[in-house]
Amino acid sequence: MHPLIKKILRPPYRMTVDFFHDCHIRRQTKNLAKLPPDKKRVFYLGVAMHSNLGDLAQYYCIGKWLKTNYPEHEIVELEAETVVSRRFGFLELFRKALKPDDLIFFQSGYTTQDLGGLHDEMHRLIATEFPEQPIVMMPQTVFFVHEENRRRTALACNQARKMLFLARDRISFEQAKAMFPDLAVHLYPDIVTSLIGKYHFDSPREKVLFCCRNDGEKKYTDEEIANLRKKLAAFVETELSDTTVSVRASELRKHLQHYLEEIFKRYSRYRAIVTDRYHGTIFSLIAGTPVIILKTTDHKVITGAEWFRGVYDDRVYTAETPDDVEPILRKILQNPPQSKTDNYFERNYYQKLKGLIESSILAKEEK
Structure with a gap:
């Protein structure tokens, strides 16, 4: 126009x-x-x-x-x-x-x-x-x-x-x-977290998803994330997404269970997820997918991840810097978790x- x-x-x-x-x-x-x-x-x-x-x-x-x-x-x-x-x-x-x-x-x-x-x-x-x-x-x-x-x-x-x-x-x-x-x-x-353990997917897994925010809470620039993805491309293909979607809120609320279950199903198709989103972490666990957490500008995501220590140690990892992502990811891909996710929080x-x-x-x- x-x-x-x-x-x-x-x-x-x-x-x-x-x-x-x-x-x-x-x-x-x-x-x-x-x-x-x-x-x-x-x-x-x-x-x-x-x-x-x-x-x-x-x-x-x-x-x-x-x-x-x-x-x-x-x-x-x-x-x-x-x-x-x-x-x-x-x-x-x-x-x-x-x-x-x-x-x-x-x-x-x-x-x-x-x-x-x-x-x-x-x-x-x-x-x-x-x-x-x-x-x-x-x-x-x-x-x-x-x-x-x-x-x-x-x-x-x-x-x-x-x-x-x-x-x-x-x-x-x-x-x-x-x-x-x-x-x-x-x-x-x-x-x-009450939804963790409720769903069990048998999806074939491929690629690694980056679920990254695009607001004032993000710590790492788009360029830093892009460079990290290029580095990982040597051994695994990656995709980029976010938990904010381009669908009107009224439409989402009308069919909310459908949209949520679709994103859980989608997350279940990845070998691992890298995220700086608090609910990106939780959605990954609902999908039974290992997750690597990136820091944000405040305490929300990292301290929120403390809930998962001793509960989902084979699925939740924290990266102190972007450089830590590669060795953690290699470990996950070599030894993916085999057990079903427990409904601990519910x-x-x-x-x-x-x-x-x-x-x-x-x-x-x-x-």
Whole structure:
């Protein structure tokens, strides 16, 4: 399209997108007034809305877990932007819809942070407006650049005396314990790990996949990755991919199980995967494929990999530098794992999470 035409069409296009976006937020908000008063509910807030399969996999797993463990509850999903919007009276309608024994679950992921997005604002708002409500913060990465933002979040969330805060890596756990001394804080694995061991593939394996991010968290440049792939080409063919896909989020959510199982199946066709994506690591394990982890600019991926030590030692490796990838990869290709992947995290964590929630909330009520 000609640049001048693009320039002319951009404002009306933006106005149209904003109009339908506002309609969506208004509809989500007004639907709160239509909820029947006699039902138990779980309010699942901050649901994933973009085309990143890692975030959507968390959304998928949380939704399944809620339906399995709270079958008598109605699950009400709300986006972060709907919750923090002041335009359509969300807080007033939410307050009317919320009953004392209703549960609030927050979306898991990289959302307790000050790098952008609306989730941290949503956490603070709900914690301060509904401090007596049972709240579960599903496994979080905690990372604050600015100390004043850390203090602001700590002050707000500590008011929610019935909040259970789950941190998904050691550093996030240590930070959360320091920030939230008044809350129940537990170290808990990412919920997508509950799918490890569920699937078993007999795909013929060939090539090595590089699943690499293309955002501010990546540590190594495209040129460094390209040079590494050229080096490996002497003994194995490689491909390049990412967990962010070029499919609209609405389409992904509509057929989410299909898209996730397709990517698991695809990952099962590789001899090994090299990734700097946290969920690239987990997807590899779901597919039963050995994975080599590259460092990122923060602690999320490397400390998240600590969960797999002593559990999947024949499948998970960490490369301190790109130069470490070649010897690790040669070792994997010469001695690929033969056993099926165990469902360790589902068995030891997610089958027990409801009990932890109930005991944590009861403990808070007794104080």
